[in-house]
Amino acid sequence: MVSEKKETGGSVLFKVMQQHGVEHVFGYPGGAIMPIYDALYDSNIQHFLCRHEQGAAFSAVGYARASGKVGVCLATSGPGATNLITGLADALADSIPVVAITGQVPMVAMGSDAFQEVDIFGLSLACTKHSFQVRDVNDLAKTLHQAFAIALEGRQGPVLVDIPKDIQTAEVEFAVALASNLAKKEAAPSANLGTALTLLSQAKSPILYVGGGVGMAEAVPELREFMAATNIPSVATLKGLGAVNPEHEFYLGMLGMHGTKAANIAVQQSDLLIAVGARFDDRVTGKLAEFAPNAKVIHLEIDRAEINKRRFADAAILGDLKINLPALTMSLDIDSWRQHCSVMKHDFAWDYNHPGETIFAPAVLKEVSDLMPKNTVVTTDVGQHQMWAAQHMSFNDPSNFLTSGSMGTMGFGVPAAIGAQISRPDDTVIAVSGDGSFMMNVQELSTIKRFQLPVKIVLIDNEKLGMVRQWQDLFFNGRLSETDLADNPDFVMLANAFDIKAKKITKKEEVTQAIEEMLAHQGPYLLQVKIDAADNVWPLVPPNTANHKMMENR
Amino acid sequence: MNQHTLRITAHNQPTVLERLLQVTRYRGFSVTGMTMFPSNESNLLDIELSVSSEHSIEHLNHQLSKLFDINDVVIDGKSSQQNSA
Numbered sequence: 171m172v173s174e175k176k177e178t179g180g181s182v183l184f185k186v187m188q189q190h191g192v193e194h195v196f197g198y199p200g201g202a203i204m205p206i207y208d209a210l211y212d213s214n215i216q217h218f219l220c221r222h223e224q225g226a227a228f229s230a231v232g233y234a235r236a237s238g239k240v241g242v243c244l245a246t247s248g249p250g251a252t253n254l255i256t257g258l259a260d261a262l263a264d265s266i267p268v269v270a271i272t273g274q275v276p277m278v279a280m281g282s283d284a285f286q287e288v289d290i291f292g293l294s295l296a297c298t299k300h301s302f303q304v305r306d307v308n309d310l311a312k313t314l315h316q317a318f319a320i321a322l323e324g325r326q327g328p329v330l331v332d333i334p335k336d337i338q339t340a341e342v343e344f345a346v347a348l349a350s351n352l353a354k355k356e357a358a359p360s361a362n363l364g365t366a367l368t369l370l371s372q373a374k375s376p377i378l379y380v381g382g383g384v385g386m387a388e389a390v391p392e393l394r395e396f397m398a399a400t401n402i403p404s405v406a407t408l409k410g411l412g413a414v415n416p417e418h419e420f421y422l423g424m425l426g427m428h429g430t431k432a433a434n435i436a437v438q439q440s441d442l443l444i445a446v447g448a449r450f451d452d453r454v455t456g457k458l459a460e461f462a463p464n465a466k467v468i469h470l471e472i473d474r475a476e477i478n479k480r481r482f483a484d485a486a487i488l489g490d491l492k493i494n495l496p497a498l499t500m501s502l503d504i505d506s507w508r509q510h511c512s513v514m515k516h517d518f519a520w521d522y523n524h525p526g527e528t529i530f531a532p533a534v535l536k537e538v539s540d541l542m543p544k545n546t547v548v549t550t551d552v553g554q555h556q557m558w559a560a561q562h563m564s565f566n567d568p569s570n571f572l573t574s575g576s577m578g579t580m581g582f583g584v585p586a587a588i589g590a591q592i593s594r595p596d597d598t599v600i601a602v603s604g605d606g607s608f609m610m611n612v613q614e615l616s617t618i619k620r621f622q623l624p625v626k627i628v629l630i631d632n633e634k635l636g637m638v639r640q641w642q643d644l645f646f647n648g649r650l651s652e653t654d655l656a657d658n659p660d661f662v663m664l665a666n667a668f669d670i671k672a673k674k675i676t677k678k679e680e681v682t683q684a685i686e687e688m689l690a691h692q693g694p695y696l697l698q699v700k701i702d703a704a705d706n707v708w709p710l711v712p713p714n715t716a717n718h719k720m721m722e723n724r
Numbered sequence: 725m726n727q728h729t730l731r732i733t734a735h736n737q738p739t740v741l742e743r744l745l746q747v748t749r750y751r752g753f754s755v756t757g758m759t760m761f762p763s764n765e766s767n768l769l770d771i772e773l774s775v776s777s778e779h780s781i782e783h784l785n786h787q788l789s790k791l792f793d794i795n796d797v798v799i800d801g802k803s804s805q806q807n808s809a
């Protein structure tokens with residue numbers, strides 16, 4: 171303890187945040203959190219007023235993902251708190267460190283169905299890594315320190331701290347103590363390193379399966395060193411994109427439901443799968459029983475609960491990837507396998523031929539990717555445009571591609587881009603959205619306007635809920651139930667209403683100039699790209715099918 | 725259906741039981757019995773949890789062991805910390 175001084179609960183909150191290096195928070199005020207907003211008034215922490223608490227939660231997620239720091243969001247009790255839930259669920263599913271602070275009705279009123287009282291603690295159980303309800307102002311600082319520590323420790327995730335209004339106003343001696351270590355012990359690391367080294371040295375057709383854990387562990391340099399030493403062919407998950415250098419000769423791109431043909435076939439043919447920070451998600455494996463059927467598995471993971479959860483690991487290496495990847499490094503004698511992968515990569519390369527005048531979204535996204543500055547952050551919404559972005563854009567770091575992977579939450583793109591732009595003011599930030607998803611958090615254009623954020627939005631407009639329409643066409647006999655959006659608003663006018671410059675393009679020959687104009691523009695910009703509503707995402711592995719039995723455009 | 729008993733040591737927080745039961749249900753286990761023994765000396769809670777499920781008990785063990793307020797999980801006399809893959 172260094173000094174002691176009377177503070178209110180509200181001011182303790184911001185003091186503790188400052189100790190954890192928090193500079194920016196996202197939120198929305200209301201009755202039960204007013205003392206905290208009153209304390210904010212005197213704080214150096216910058217608050218970004220969003221226009222919906224879901225926007226605040228996703229901005230905190232985007233902030234965290236783009237910067238590696240904890241994202242913070244604030245909301246009032248009742249409806250404010252429930253509006254955070256989708257963002258917290260998204261953060262839990264993608265393992266993103268977020269601290270959410272909710273106001274609660276005063277303790278005397280709790281449990282009485284008071285105005286704007288909701289049991290947010292109960293609601294948070296299924297969508298947070300941990301949650302607290304503070305019941306004594308003397309516990310507040312310690313609880314907040316723990317919240318930040320838990321969000322970052324091991325497999326990262328969201329933590330909620332619910333603070334009753336009377337605790338926000340209560341006076342307390344604030345001890346400027348340093349954040350204590352977590353009481354919870356880390357699981358002892360365990361490794362089958364010997365088995366793993368034997369498996370790797372004997373493999374004829376090994377493949378590296380790179381997941382989002384690599385970026386979360388800040389192990390991108392170690393991964394690239396491992397790849398340089400082994401020259402092993404590799405594939406990545408949606409959340410792993412950016413971890414592998416996209417120029418690597420034997421990198422085959424994304425695997426899974428909309429993965430590249432080369433990636434999926436190589437994985438199916440492999441005799442050893444080295445899963446690094448990946449969890450054999452169903453969108454990755456397709457029919458699990460037929461996934462990489464001849465492969466042994468080395469699984470490098472931080473979360474013991476993922477080992478043997480969906481696929482047995484012949485060698486499990488639990489712990490920090492920064493230590494464990496170098497321990498596996500060796501040179502591999504797999505020339506013919508490398509050549510085979512290389513030939514597939516070449517033979518099954520993307521085809522950007524698209525007859526007619528209408529714009530081809532994959533080609534647009536490829537061009538945006540080629541023209542955007544180095545270290546641009548791309549966020550996406552959910553649907554076809556998301557898969558096209560994953561397939562056709564290249565990223566040199568996982569923190570440069572932010573997409574709602576596990577939860578697949580429409581409405582993620584714009585607020586996540588806002589958070590990313592605030593955390594990285596000098597980098598270009600582009601939200602790739604669809605005409606359905608865009609409308610789900612469209613109110614956040616106000617946040618862009620208020621803070622003059624130079625976010626660029628590429629709106630892929632097919633006047634449809636495209637991904638659902640594609641499934642209706644393929645698997646529901648073309649019965650297009652409730653997926654038509656022909657009565658969308660005028661997106662250019664809509665953007666202009668928020669002082670955002672906007673342009674609509676409909677023909678191929680307009681594409682290059684429009685992208686250049688967007689990227690050169692200093693402020694926010696919306697580029698509406700009209701595409702053919704019938705365009706589908708290919709390849710596609712149908713549900714419950716082995717990954718090599720993909721459907722392709724013919 | 726397999727029957728198992730877990731011996732759990734937890735921090736005696738008012739919220740720990742809810743989280744424990746939420747995870748148990750979500751991971752596909754039904755509770756067939758539960759007894760709690762708050763400790764007098766420390767702020768700890770010993771819980772004996774009987775569950776039935778078609779899933780591997782290791783799965784639940786690992787998920788519960790991750791919880792912040794749970795110190796230790798032991799399956800039927802077998803220690804949770806030493807039996808990974």
Ligand SMILES: Cc1ncc(C[n+]2csc(CCOP(=O)(O)OP(=O)(O)O)c2C)c(N)n1
Pocket residue numbers: 551552553554555556578579580581603604605606607608630632634635636637638
């Ligand atoms: C919040 C939410 N609701 C519903 C869905 C189901 N869903 C997945 S993709 C999709 C269509 C998205 O349409 P759009 O944003 O226009 O993108 P497109 O597929 O046309 O590129 C829907 C409704 C979802 N992922 N998230």
